[in-house]
Amino acid sequence: MTATLTPSRTDAPARVRAARPLRTELRRGLGPWAGAAVAVTVLVAMYGKGPQWQTRWTDVTALLHVTVGLLGGPLALAAGCWQGGRDRRRGTTELWGSVPRSPLRHLLVSAAPSALWPAAGVLLADTVSLLATWPYTSVGRPFLELLAADAVAVASLGALGHLAGRLVPWRLTAPLLGIVGYVGLAIGTYTQSEARWLSPASEYTYPWARTVWWFGPVSMAWTAGLALAALLAYGARPARLRAFALIPLAVAVTAAGLILRLPSDEGPWRLDPTLTRAVCDRGSPQVCVTVLDEKLLSAVSEALAPLNARLTGLPGAPTRWAVGPVDPRPGDVELPDPTQDMVRGRVERADLYRNSAVAQLFADTCEPGDLMGPNAERASLVNAAVIEWLAPTPSDFGPDTAVAQPYIDRLNAKSPAAQRDYLTRYLAANPCHPDEVPIP
Amino acid sequence: MSLKGSLTPWGPLKAMNPLSPMSPLRLYARSRALPAALAALAGTAVAAAWAAHWLVSLPAFDHTARLPVVVFGPLLAAAAIGTGLHTPSDELDRTAVRAWWPRRLAHLLGATVLAVALLALAVPGHAEAFGAPAAVRNTLGLAGVAAAGAALIGARLSWLPPVLFVGGVYLAAPGEPGGAADWWAWVMQPGPQGGSWTVAVAAFTAGATLYAWRGARRATAAS
Numbered sequence: 001m002t003a004t005l006t007p008s009r010t011d012a013p014a015r016v017r018a019a020r021p022l023r024t025e026l027r028r029g030l031g032p033w034a035g036a037a038v039a040v041t042v043l044v045a046m047y048g049k050g051p052q053w054q055t056r057w058t059d060v061t062a063l064l065h066v067t068v069g070l071l072g073g074p075l076a077l078a079a080g081c082w083q084g085g086r087d088r089r090r091g092t093t094e095l096w097g098s099v100p101r102s103p104l105r106h107l108l109v110s111a112a113p114s115a116l117w118p119a120a121g122v123l124l125a126d127t128v129s130l131l132a133t134w135p136y137t138s139v140g141r142p143f144l145e146l147l148a149a150d151a152v153a154v155a156s157l158g159a160l161g162h163l164a165g166r167l168v169p170w171r172l173t174a175p176l177l178g179i180v181g182y183v184g185l186a187i188g189t190y191t192q193s194e195a196r197w198l199s200p201a202s203e204y205t206y207p208w209a210r211t212v213w214w215f216g217p218v219s220m221a222w223t224a225g226l227a228l229a230a231l232l233a234y235g236a237r238p239a240r241l242r243a244f245a246l247i248p249l250a251v252a253v254t255a256a257g258l259i260l261r262l263p264s265d266e267g268p269w270r271l272d273p274t275l276t277r278a279v280c281d282r283g284s285p286q287v288c289v290t291v292l293d294e295k296l297l298s299a300v301s302e303a304l305a306p307l308n309a310r311l312t313g314l315p316g317a318p319t320r321w322a323v324g325p326v327d328p329r330p331g332d333v334e335l336p337d338p339t340q341d342m343v344r345g346r347v348e349r350a351d352l353y354r355n356s357a358v359a360q361l362f363a364d365t366c367e368p369g370d371l372m373g374p375n376a377e378r379a380s381l382v383n384a385a386v387i388e389w390l391a392p393t394p395s396d397f398g399p400d401t402a403v404a405q406p407y408i409d410r411l412n413a414k415s416p417a418a419q420r421d422y423l424t425r426y427l428a429a430n431p432c433h434p435d436e437v438p439i440p
Numbered sequence: 441m442s443l444k445g446s447l448t449p450w451g452p453l454k455a456m457n458p459l460s461p462m463s464p465l466r467l468y469a470r471s472r473a474l475p476a477a478l479a480a481l482a483g484t485a486v487a488a489a490w491a492a493h494w495l496v497s498l499p500a501f502d503h504t505a506r507l508p509v510v511v512f513g514p515l516l517a518a519a520a521i522g523t524g525l526h527t528p529s530d531e532l533d534r535t536a537v538r539a540w541w542p543r544r545l546a547h548l549l550g551a552t553v554l555a556v557a558l559l560a561l562a563v564p565g566h567a568e569a570f571g572a573p574a575a576v577r578n579t580l581g582l583a584g585v586a587a588a589g590a591a592l593i594g595a596r597l598s599w600l601p602p603v604l605f606v607g608g609v610y611l612a613a614p615g616e617p618g619g620a621a622d623w624w625a626w627v628m629q630p631g632p633q634g635g636s637w638t639v640a641v642a643a644f645t646a647g648a649t650l651y652a653w654r655g656a657r658r659a660t661a662a663s
Contacts, residue, residue, distance in 0.1 A: 036599075041545035041607045048612025071607045078603060089596075171473065171526065172480055175599035179512050183491075186508065 021101075021109050029086065029097030031113025034079035038072045038121030039155070045071055046129050051348070053133065055339045056292060058207045060133045061143040068122050068150045069201025070185055070187060076158035080114030084165025085173070107235035114162040115227070119155035126151070136345045137277065138294040145216030152220040153200035156227035159179065163230055194260045197267045198222065204267055207339075208292055208325055215268035218255045224251025269329045278326035284312045285333075290324040293338070295345065300338050303350035304357060307391055318361060318429030333361050354391035362387060366432035379434035382407055386426055386440075410440040468543075477524035477551065481517055485558035488513035488575075492563045503620030504630070505567040510563060511572045511627055514578035515606050517555040522586030524551060525651065530658045545652040552583045552644070573631040581640030582606070584647030591647075595656035614628065 027033070045067045046053070053059040087093045087110070096106055126147045133142075164177055188199035196202045200223065225248040232245035262268055279297055280288040285308055287301045304321060311317040319331030323338060336356045341349050362383060385407030387393075393401055401408075411419060422440055429436040469475065488509050495505040525548070527533055532542060556579045560572040567573050582602045589598035606627060613625035621628070622635030628637035 037604055041604060048609075048614070067611055071611065075603070075607060078599075082597070150654040161525075170476070171523040171596055172476075172599075174518055175516065175603055178603055179516050179519075183508070183512065330662035 009051065024111055025113050026116065029113060030079055030083050031117040034075065034083075034114070034158075035089065035117030035119075035121035037076050037079070038118045039124045040121075041071045041075060042067050042122065042125035043128060046125065051343045052340065053129075054344060055133070055136050055296065055342055056207050057133065057137055057140045057142050058209065059205065060129055061146055062203070062205045064126055064129055064147060065150055065199055066189070066203050068125070068154060070189075070385075071159045071184060072118060072122050072125075072150075072154045073185055073200055074178040074181040076114070076118035076154045077161035077164075077181040078174045079118065080111070080158035080161025081165035081168075081174040081177045082115045084111070084162035084167075085101055085169065086110070086165075088166070088169055090231070097164075103237045104232070104235040104241075107231060111159050111231065113163040114158040115155040116158075118158045119151040122151045122154050123147075125323040136295060138296070139291055143211065146211060149216045149219040149223075151199060153223040156223040157200070159227040160230055163234055166234070189416055192264055194262060194264045197259050197262055197266075199258055202267070204269055206269055206271075208271060208290060209266070209269040210272045211268040212270060214258070215262075218258050221251050222255035222259060223252075225249065242362065250350075276325045276327075278322075280320065282310060285318045286320045287335075287415065288320050288322050288326050289380070290326055293323060296323075296338055296342065299342070299346050300335070300353075303338075303347040304354050307354050307357060310390060310419075310423065314424050314427060333357075335360060349394065351392065351394050352397055355387070355393050355397075356390040358387050361378075362431060370432040373434050375434040375437070378439070382426075382437050382439060383431055385411065386423075407440050414440070448490040449602055471528060472524055472526065472547070476552070477520050480520040481551070481555050481558060484513055484516045484520065484555075485562045488559060489562035502525055503571070504569050506563055506570040507628070510559075510578055511606060511610065512629075513559050513562060514555075514575060514582050518582035518586040518602050519599035521548070521551045521555060521583050522590050522602075523596060524599065525543060525587065525590040525656045526595035527656060530656070534655075540655060541652045544655060545648065548583070548587055548648050548651055552580065552648075555579050555583065567631060569630040571631060573635060574629070575639055577629075577631075577640045578627050581643040584640075584644030587651040588648035589647075589652045590656040591650040593657060598656075599614075 038257035040128040046063065049063060053063045087096060130142050142246055161177055164173060185199060185201040188196050189203045229245045229252060233242050236242045236244060275290060275292045277291045278288045279291050279294045280286045281297055281301045283301060287297065287304055289297050289300060300323065320329065320331040321335045322332045323335045338347060338353060340345050341353050347353050381404045384401055388401045388404060389408050389411045414422065421439065425438045429438060431437055471652035492506045492509045495501055496503055556576050556630050559575040563571050563575050565571060584606060585602045587599045589601040609625040609628060613628040614621050617629050617633055622633045623639055626639040
């Protein structure tokens with residue numbers, strides 16, 4: 001019996017797993033929750049703006065950049081600040097000073113969750129948003145280098161928040177830092193100076209553009225350099241080693257210098273001519289979009305079909321409806337950007353889009369003194385009636401057109417041939433000269 | 441020397457002036473760091489008043505530009521109120537003979553009323569669009585969320601639920617008021633929308649009840 005209770009001498013000694021402080025830090029505490037909070041917050045905001053970005057890589061990148069910068073950045077600051085005050089709340093600050101691990105190593109390990117988890121949350125939100133966009137984009141690829149720069153910026157803010165939490169022993173530091181961070185980043189989006197491109201939340205949207213190749217890496221160097229310099233300046237011991245903080249600081253300053261040399265208006269974005277090639281349907285008038293929106297062409301053509309049926313073959317009717325910066329030709333009429341009305345590849349409010357197209361068709365710029373005279377009011381009513389007859393204004397949108405109803409009734413009462421005849425005369429007239437506008 | 445007089449070196453407890461340096465009220469205020477919380481509320485109101493004035497004075501903006509002020513001012517005030525609910529002697533407090541819930545409720549109500557009054561004064565005029573009513577509603581609602589947070593995750597981290605909520609809805613809320621957003625994005629509504637007031641008052645009532653009943657959750661050393 002005794003033999004069964006005594007361990008055999010040949011048994012291997014129990015293996016003792018080496019302590020892995022980084023793994024332990026990453027798995028416990030506020031870090032995973034901070035990452036989840038960043039991911040959920042960004043995804044909720046993206047969901048709320050859903051129809052606006054699910055069509056083009058530039059749109060989703062731009063909105064992710066602003067959302068991550070304005071929401072993820074302050075959250076990372078606040079969560080990092082809370083994490084940074086942990087040792088003080090536990091009363092273990094002096095204890096850590098007695099362990100053989102260097103203070104810098106301890107700082108880097110304890111700051112890792114503050115930096116890495118919010119960045120992981122950002123990358124998760126980026127991945128979900130990009131996957132939701134993928135089926136509806138036509139050309140190009142996601143701007144991964146810019147999204148990576150956003151994640152690095154959030155990680156840097158988390159690390160800086162961690163340092164603030166270590167330095168300032170006040171309960172309100174974390175929420176205050178988050179709110180002040182938000183306000184600071186939000187103010188940056190309103191400015192028009194070159195310095196706004198240093199901000200992780202700067203806003204720019206021009207769909208037919210690409211960034212200069214170096215902007216992503218240099219942005220990473222700017223934000224990561226600042227955070228690393230602050231960590232080294234705080235944690236390096238003995239004091240003379242703090243001079244090493246000057247290296248990442250120099251990198252950050254150099255990167256900032258490069259960014260500040262960008263033009264203030266378009267920043268790092270440059271027009272990409274390969275994205276502006278026209279792609280047209282076979283209708284009359286033709287509907288043309290840029291190659292960037294090639295997948296939208298059939299949906300836009302379908303939305304405009306009832307309008308085109310009335311305009312087909314009429315002298316004075318547009319030859320092309322042009323969406324975006326396609327090469328202009330005589331007879332082109334520029335259409336509003338359909339992506340504002342697109343929901344997952346289809347035009348959600350086709351009636352509204354048609355109405356906008358007709359408004360654009362008759363959007364002549366009249367000179368001062370035009371639209372005057374005794375017939376001005378009548379001409380204005382006729383103009384409204386023609387727009388309403390071609391593409392009725394949705395009941396929940398725009399001005400009330402009841403005053404033009406008598407003219408609309410007259411147009412509806414005409415035979416198809418008479419309607420086409422009237423529309424030909426109307427398109428030939430100058431709507432800015434009231435006397436020329438034909439009465440239905 | 442009487443027995444009563446010999447209880448303490450400075451005299452019997454009942455003879456204490458309630459405003460003397462060692463009065464229970466003063467001790468309570470110090471234990472909850474109330475002076476710092478009150479200073480934070482006053483600072484928040486001053487900053488909110490300045491920010492509202494500055495935004496309205498910008499050439500391209502009008503009174504509707506005060507949205508960030510009536511959201512982030514109350515958010516910071518709620519954080520100050522929530523973190524002020526922390527007690528460093530939770531176990532000792534719970535051994536007291538007297539019920540704590542009236543004191544907890546009075547503490548929360550007093551701080552909230554002060555914050556509401558200060559922030560209402562910070563955004564004068566145009567009550568219909570991001571003025572005093574919106575500031576009052578958001579302060580009430582977010583203070584309630586912070587109080588509920590204190591009861592559920594601890595007072596020191598009670599700022600997190602309102603910060604997460606505001607962060608989530610701030611960019612997701614539609615530009616036009618009304619509709620379902622009255623309810624889920626109540627903090628972003630301009631002012632008189634009934635649904636937003638319902639949610640804010642319900643949040644405060646629920647949060648205050650929960651906090652008064654349970655108190656702040658005892659914080660572990662790690663949190």
